[in-house]
Structures are given as C-alpha cells and as structure tokens.
Amino acid sequence: MSRDVLVLAGHDAGVPRATTLQLLTLARRWGRPVAVHLGPGAELAREAVAAHGAAELLVLDDARAERHPVVPAVDALAHAAAGRELAAVLLPAGGEGREIAGRLAVRLDAGVLTDVTPGERPEEAEQAVLAGGTLVRAAVVRGVPILALAANAVAAEPLAAPAETIVAPLGLELGEAACRTTVTARTPAPQGGRPSLAEARAVVAGGLGLGSAEGFALAERLADRLGAAVGASRAAADALYCERALQIGQTGKVVAPELYVALGISGAIQHVAGMQGAGTIVAINRDPEAPLLELADLAVVADAFEVVPALIEELERR
Amino acid sequence: MHVAVCIKQVPDTWARQSLRADDGTLDRAAVASVLNELDEYAVEAALQLAEAAGGTVTALTMGPESAADVLRAALAQGADAAVHVCDPALHGSDALATSLVLARALERAGADLVVCGAESADARMGLLPAMLAERLGYAQLTLADALAVRDGIVHGERTLEGARETLEAPLPAVVSVVEHANEPRNPSLKAMIAAKRKAIETLTCAELGIEPARVGLAGAATAVRDARPRPARQAGRRLVGGAELAAEIADFLATRATS
Numbered sequence: 001m002s003r004d005v006l007v008l009a010g011h012d013a014g015v016p017r018a019t020t021l022q023l024l025t026l027a028r029r030w031g032r033p034v035a036v037h038l039g040p041g042a043e044l045a046r047e048a049v050a051a052h053g054a055a056e057l058l059v060l061d062d063a064r065a066e067r068h069p070v071v072p073a074v075d076a077l078a079h080a081a082a083g084r085e086l087a088a089v090l091l092p093a094g095g096e097g098r099e100i101a102g103r104l105a106v107r108l109d110a111g112v113l114t115d116v117t118p119g120e121r122p123e124e125a126e127q128a129v130l131a132g133g134t135l136v137r138a139a140v141v142r143g144v145p146i147l148a149l150a151a152n153a154v155a156a157e158p159l160a161a162p163a164e165t166i167v168a169p170l171g172l173e174l175g176e177a178a179c180r181t182t183v184t185a186r187t188p189a190p191q192g193g194r195p196s197l198a199e200a201r202a203v204v205a206g207g208l209g210l211g212s213a214e215g216f217a218l219a220e221r222l223a224d225r226l227g228a229a230v231g232a233s234r235a236a237a238d239a240l241y242c243e244r245a246l247q248i249g250q251t252g253k254v255v256a257p258e259l260y261v262a263l264g265i266s267g268a269i270q271h272v273a274g275m276q277g278a279g280t281i282v283a284i285n286r287d288p289e290a291p292l293l294e295l296a297d298l299a300v301v302a303d304a305f306e307v308v309p310a311l312i313e314e315l316e317r318r
Numbered sequence: 319m320h321v322a323v324c325i326k327q328v329p330d331t332w333a334r335q336s337l338r339a340d341d342g343t344l345d346r347a348a349v350a351s352v353l354n355e356l357d358e359y360a361v362e363a364a365l366q367l368a369e370a371a372g373g374t375v376t377a378l379t380m381g382p383e384s385a386a387d388v389l390r391a392a393l394a395q396g397a398d399a400a401v402h403v404c405d406p407a408l409h410g411s412d413a414l415a416t417s418l419v420l421a422r423a424l425e426r427a428g429a430d431l432v433v434c435g436a437e438s439a440d441a442r443m444g445l446l447p448a449m450l451a452e453r454l455g456y457a458q459l460t461l462a463d464a465l466a467v468r469d470g471i472v473h474g475e476r477t478l479e480g481a482r483e484t485l486e487a488p489l490p491a492v493v494s495v496v497e498h499a500n501e502p503r504n505p506s507l508k509a510m511i512a513a514k515r516k517a518i519e520t521l522t523c524a525e526l527g528i529e530p531a532r533v534g535l536a537g538a539a540t541a542v543r544d545a546r547p548r549p550a551r552q553a554g555r556r557l558v559g560g561a562e563l564a565a566e567i568a569d570f571l572a573t574r575a576t577s
Contacts, residue, residue, distance in 0.1 A: 095479045098445060099444070102417075102444075106453055109414070109539070111412070111414070113540060134337055138541065139542075141540065177455070180487055181485060182486055184484045186481050186482070188482075259574060276548060297554035298570050300556075301557065302559055302563060306561045310563075311568060314568045
C-alpha cells in the first residue's frame with residue numbers, strides 16, 4: 001500500500017494557493033496525498049484540493065492559526081504525522097514554509113531540504129547553492145524527507161476526475177506554546193494587480209541603466225503589458241529606484257520564472273545568482289560588454305528608453 | 319537583558335565559489351571569507367536592543383579556527399563577549415546539527431534574546447532561527463526589519479509575501495533580521511584595538527555535552543550526493559540597434575509565450 005504524503009495546504013481565505021496545487025500534484029507521484037488545512041475556509045478549499053488528488057483534507061479550523069505564525073502549522077503537521085507511514089512532508093519554500101519545515105525537522109529529527117526542485121524519489125532533490133552557480137543533488141538520509149519546494153518547481157495538474165477526498169477535523173487543540181507570537185496588525189501592500197515576484201511565471205527587472213525612479217517605471221510598464229512581476233537589481237534597489245522588496249539576487253529574492261526580461265542590468269554575479277534558473281532570458285542593455293548579454297537567449301544591445309516603448313506599442317498592436 | 323547574536327563566516331558573495339570534490343563541503347581555501355552580510359544587521363540590532371535595555375551582548379559562532387575573525391569584528395562593533403564553538407567533529411554539520419550545537423551554547427550562555435540574520439549567504443536555507451526557537455522552547459519573531467523590546471515583550475515589524483505585519487512575542491525569544499533593518503556602525507580604531515584584548519571563549523562538542531556522532535558529516539540527516547556547476551548558459555541571438563528592433567523582440571517573445 002502506498003504511503004501518505006503530507007502537504008501543508010496554504011490558502012488565502014480558503015482559496016488554495018498555486019503552490020498548494022503544485023505540491024499536491026507532486027504528492028500524487030509519491031503516494032497518497034494528505035492535505036493539512038489551517039484556519040477557516042476548508043469548505044471553499046475542498047474542490048480544488050480534491051481536483052488535485054488529495055485523499056484526505058485534515059482541518060484545524062481554529063482562527064488562532066491565522067494570528068499566530070509558524071508554530072500552529074508545525075503542531076498540526078506533527079500531529080498529522082503521528083502514527084502514519086509517511087513518504088514525505090511537502091511545504092512551499094516561500095513565506096513561512098521554510099521555518100515550519102525547519103521546526104518540524106527538529107521535532108521529527110528528520111532531514112530537511114529547502115528551496116528544492118524535486119528528484120525522482122522524495123529522498124533526493126536538487127538545490128542551487130553558492131550564489132546559485134552550483135547545483136547540488138542532496139539527499140535526506142535520516143527520517144521522513146521534509147521538503148520545502150521552490151515555487152514553480154512542479155506544474156500543477158488537476159486529475160481527470162477529482163479524488164474522493166475525506167474531510168476530517170485534525171483533532172488537535174492548539175496549546176499556549178503555539179500562540180506566543182502574535183501578529184497584531186497586517187496590511188496587505190498594494191501590488192497593482194501584479195503577480196508576486198517569487199511565484200510569477202514572467203518577471204521584468206530593472207537595473208541602474210534605467211537611471212532614476214522615473215526611468216524605473218519603464219520596467220513596470222513592460223511588466224504590466226506582459227502580465228509579469230517587477231524585479232530589480234541590487235544596484236537599482238540601493239539607488240532607491242524601487243522598493244527594497246523587489247531586489248533579486250544573492251541578497252534578495254531568488255526567482256525562476258519561465259521568462260526573465262532585464263532592462264539596463266549589467267549582470268554582476270550578485271544579480272545572476274538570483275535569476276539564472278529562469279527559462280528564457282532577454283537582456284536589453286546599451287553596453288555591449290554587459291555580462292548579462294552573454295547569458296541571454298536574446299541579447300539586445302540598445303537603449304531601453306528607445307526600444308522598450310516601441311516594444312510595448314508593438315505588443316499592444318498584436 | 320542578555321542578548322546573544324549568532325553569526326557566521328561565509329565565502330564572499332561577490333566572488334565565484336566552489337564545493338570540495340571529496341566531501342561536497344565548501345572549499346574554504348578557494349575563496350576569501352567574510353562575515354555573512356545579513357549578520358552585520360543582526361549584530362547592530364543586538365547592540366541597539368542591549369543598549370536600550372542596559373544589557374550585554376554575546377556574539378556566538380560555530381566554524382573552523384578562521385571563523386574567530388567574525389567574532390573579532392563583532393567585538394570591535396561593541397559586543398561584550400564572544401563564544402566560538404570549534405571542533406573538527408563539526409565539519410560538514412547540517413542545519414539540524416548546527417542548531418543543536420548553537421542551542422546548547424546559547425543555553426550555556428543564558429540569553430534572554432537571540433538575534434540572527436535571516437539566512438546565510440552560502441546555504442540560504444533560512445532554517446536556523448526557527449530551529450533554534452524550537453530547540454530552546456523560545457518564542458520566535460523572524461524576518462523583522464524593525465525591533466524593540468519593552469517590558470519583556472519584543473515588538474517587530476516585517477514585510478511577508480507583500481503584506482506589512484506588526485508582531486509581538488514574549489521573552490525569551492529568537493528574532494531574525496533582514497537586510498537594511500538598521501545602519502551597521504563602523505567600529506572606531508579604539509574599539510578595534512580594545513577588541514583585540516577581549517577574550518574569545520572557545521568550546522568543543524565535549525564541553526557542550528554533545529556526542530561527536532550527532533554532528534558533522536557522520537551525524538547529518540542530509541547529504542550532498544554530488545555537486546556540479548550549473549550548466550553554462552549559451553549566449554543566444556544578439557540584436558544591435560534601436561526602436562526598429564521592437565517587432566523582432568515581440569516575435570521572439572511570442573515563440574516563448576508563457577501562457
């Protein structure tokens with residue numbers, strides 16, 4: 001009989017996140033997917049979770065799980081793991097996923113790998129280390145493998161017919177220790193309707209070559225045309241062309257979108273570390289010597305302020 | 319209040335780095351080592367929090383002998399004491415083992431507040447602060463860019479997944495800070511000279527009551543099977559010109575359409 005694969009089923013007000021559906025798709029490959037849902041909204045989540053193959057949906061319907069970060073999820077996963085024969089525990093690497101994975105690894109004394117691309121078996125996965133320039137095939141050699149997967153590491157695929165998901169309460173009462181840290185206020189930042197940088201399938205990033213915060217708006221305009229997220233080089237973030245949160249690189253976010261368009265980014269190792277896993281790279285730079293042009297699938301030696309407005313017009317026409 | 323700050327020596331992020339062919343660990347001989355950049359903010363945060371509360375700061379690291387350099391730097395910044403866990407048995411420790419060692423050293427030091435950088439620039443796993451909180455049974459307040467302690471409660475602010483959050487947690491606690499959480503101070507020449515006279519306490523696994531079999535490559539729950547350089551990307555097509563290239567670029571994007 002196939003073993004269970006625990007999946008932390010993150011959601012926004014009951015709507016499963018894209019990463020949750022990716023994790024369930026992967027879980028099907030390795031065993032019997034068991035989704036763990038924290039907070040209200042499980043009824044809303046049920047359909048999509050079933051469509052992606054969850055055999056069980058275990059629910060901790062306690063609103064405190066939304067106010068107190070990390071530990072309730074660790075308690076819930078540890079509770080669900082007890083007494084089960086597990087093939088793996090899968091979490092998203094983004095947000096608090098890595099921290100939940102780390103604490104669970106301590107509790108279960110089991111190996112944990114974060115920001116991984118899955119291998120053939122749950123015991124093996126690929127990680128990019130050392131400024132992203134080295135790919136490591138890493139293995140979990142003790143305990144149930146706990147994997148925090150990089151966004152878009154697996155494509156979500158619904159089943160032809162949804163699974164008959166058993167929905168059941170998790171049967172856990174959160175204790176005092178789970179509720180010590182409290183989020184006292186949360187203000188969602190306006191994203192202008194753009195996808196989040198970490199999960200976007202396309203990213204347009206701007207660098208020092210855009211010259212100013214006003215110039216940086218060019219990257220935003222192209223991103224909106226392409227339905228892409230906006231990113232920045234460290235130099236552009238340091239120069240305050242944009243918010244710090246947009247920084248991609250060795251310090252900052254690591255992204256692996258299908259399409260990466262760089263405007264006025266020279267391509268220091270610092271930056272390349274954060275984006276070299278991209279599927280297709282388009283680099284536009286006035287300087288023919290810019291190192292990023294050497295990595296690009298399409299290298300455009302041109303002034304971004306000439307070519308990008310024309311490109312936006314062209315894309316609008318099509 | 320006794321504040322401990324956990325710091326790490328890492329290879330310089332601006333240089334090319336490699337793993338050793340024999341055991342898949344970092345080739346420290348091949349590249350200059352520096353203080354993990356995020357840890358500069360952690361040290362500054364620890365100093366500011368201790369200064370506000372009239373407390374002291376202990377800097378803690380685990381690593382080979384050369385790692386004492388980062389403790390010297392922290393002492394020069396203003397840390398009062400430094401602890402270096404240094405033992406050949408620790409070579410190749412994974413995150414679980416590292417958190418075990420640091421947790422034991424922190425229990426021994428008796429810190430009310432543990433400050434860490436959010437992640438190290440080499441492994442980038444970002445696991446350690448949460449693992450320490452789990453092992454110590456402390457509350458955790460991570461990824462903060464602003465911190466303050468009032469009446470035994472640590473208050474923090476952070477941006478997580480696009481949302482701005484305000485958090486609080488009772489001491490004892492583990493906190494982690496992100497880049498630009500503060501302005502790390504430059505040590506004065508006088509402070510640097512004074513730091514040279516401060517003693518660094520060195521501890522082994524035995525002194526922390528940890529069996530060598532639980533740490534290092536032998537005690538690791540994860541292993542590196544093999545490592546290879548990321549396949550070099552081939553330079554693609556190159557276009558030179560101006561606005562007239564728009565149609566050609568749009569054609570290229572159409573062939574690589576994502577959805």
